[in-house]
Amino acid sequence: MIRLLLAEDHHLVRGAFVALLGAEPGIEVVGETGRGDEAVRLARELRPDVAILDIDMPGLDGLEAAERISREAPGCRVVIVTGHGRPGYLRRAMAAGARGFVGKDNPASVLATVIRQVHDGGRYIDPDLAADALTMRECPLTPRELDTLRAAAGGAPVSRIARELHLSEGTVRNYLSSAVTKLEAENRHAAVRRARDMGWL
Amino acid sequence: MIRLLLAEDHHLVRGAFVALLGAEPGIEVVGETGRGDEAVRLARELRPDVAILDIDMPGLDGLEAAERISREAPGCRVVIVTGHGRPGYLRRAMAAGARGFVGKDNPASVLATVIRQVHDGGRYIDPDLAADALTMRECPLTPRELDTLRAAAGGAPVSRIARELHLSEGTVRNYLSSAVTKLEAENRHAAVRRARDMGWL
DNA sequence: CGGCGGATCTGACAAATGTCATGGTCCGCC
DNA sequence: GGCGGACCATGACATTTGTCAGATCCGCCG
Known part of the structure; x- marks a missing residue:
């Protein structure tokens, strides 16, 4: 019997996952939560065989949580499930010690397969x-x-960014300009969007 | 027996919903799709009793789809399910003829209740x-x-917005400035973010 | 060592953006 | 009809942002 921990922020979706996986022979959901920090705590306490982590979670995001679980509960294999196929996320997930990475675009049947694998x-x-x-x-x-x-992502003006980072305004403008050029964007805001889409931000 | 149409873009989540609702007595999922336009087509063809629509969908968003289904398949009651609790969405959903509105933060048990209700x-x-x-x-x-x-949301410069909307650049700046003031934002990009959070954009 | 390349920082200048005063049109209302 | 208010539209001016040339520091390689 595979003992499973399930972390996914949307309660409704989590419940649906439980229904889906509960029907699978050989799989037992032993814990569930909607928060990343909770997931880490439960992994330590319950020592599940596998943890399914969504990336978007309050408290601690799924990638951070994966890293801590790998460190603090070494026996627990981590599978990341995400709705956003950001390339950078996959890279970070691998670095965080995840052993599975599944997009939410996959048919439901793959989930159980991945867990077993x-x-x-x-x-x-x-x-x-x-x-x-x-x-x-x-x-x-x-x-x-x-x-x-990152500091510009919220729409903050250069002056505030400069204060936050203890830089001159000219320097901030320079970095932003450089980022815009490298990302082939038209302005800083398009650059923010692009970096976010890539999972770099 | 309640005949149900299920529209939700993430395949995995949709499958989980099917598992969840399939276990409910008196409810039968007769159709499912990940696209808004498909949902409208299926509603016309299958004439389900209830349609569950997610808001984030390709092709046609859930609110648009709700509006068309209410018009083109009048017997079908629409329930909107969404992960983002944007206040404006609820208002638009009501205007679109939806009869149910549920956030994904609710426990799984409410879904079947709402469908029956x-x-x-x-x-x-x-x-x-x-x-x-x-x-x-x-x-x-x-x-x-x-x-x-809306035109500014992608990070486009004023010149392009002006061309798209057939306005002078001064006029575009004026509208944006006015929007920024009304939304109490620091600049257009913060304004875009805020409008989006409210579900107005 | 000396030179090269890359990252960090800065100010000056050019370009885009934000603000303001103003005028026009339409519509409801007294 | 005349008035007030909301929306649409514009150009001039102030502010912010983007670009550029250059300075400093540091690790690396011949």
Whole structure:
């Protein structure tokens, strides 16, 4: 019997997953939560065989949670499930020690298959998302460029960004300009959007 | 037996919903799709008793689809299910003829309840979302302000927006400025974000 | 060592954006 | 008819943002 931990922020969807997986022979949902930090705590306490983590979660996002679970509950294999096929997410998930990565665009039947495969020591990477991630170049932005982009993401004016990062306004403009050029965007806001789509932000 | 149409873009989630609702006595899923336009077509062809529509869908969003289904398949009661509790969405859903509105934060058990309630001629509005929508003021933007905001949402420069809308650049700047003021934002991009959060965009 | 490349920072200048005063049109209302 | 208010539209001016050339520092390789 595979003991499963389920973390997914939308209660309704989580309940549906329980219904789906509860019908699978050999799989037992031993814990569920809608928060990333809760997921880490439950993984430590319940010691499940496999943890299914959504990426969008309050408290701690699924990737962070995956990293901590891999470290603090080593016996627990992690599968990331996500609705957004951001290439950068897959890369980060692998770095965080995840052994499965599945997009929500897949038919429902794959989920149980992946759980069993990962439980048996295998790995599973969504082929479409893997292709995207491998085609895609790595994030070309420097740390400072990422900092400024992140700070600009909320629509903050340069003056505030400069204050937050303890930089001159000219410098902030420079980093943003550089990021815009590298991402082939028309302005900083299009750059933010693009970086976010790539999962870099 | 309640004949149900299910429209939700994430295949995996849709499958889980089928598993959840399939276990419910008296409910039968007669059709499912991941596209809004498909949902309208299926509603016409299959004449289900109730249609569950997610808002985020390709082809046609759930609110548009709700409106068309109410018109083209009058016997079909529409329930909107959404992950984002945008106040404006609820208002638009009501205007589109929806008879149920449920956030994905609800426990799984409510879904079947709502379906039965709506099928029996009742209505169901998520209490939390209703409270938000009633607290919230209506969208204060004029049609032209909304047009320009929408056009600006992708990060397009004023010059392009002006060309698209056949306006002078000064006029476009004026509308955007007005929208920014009304939304108490710092610049157009923060305004876009805010309008989107409200479900106005 | 010396030179090269890349990252970090800055100010000056050019371009885009935000603000304001203004005028026109339409519509409801007294 | 005349008035007030809301919306639409514009150009001029102030502010913010984007671009560029350059300075400094540091690791790396010949």
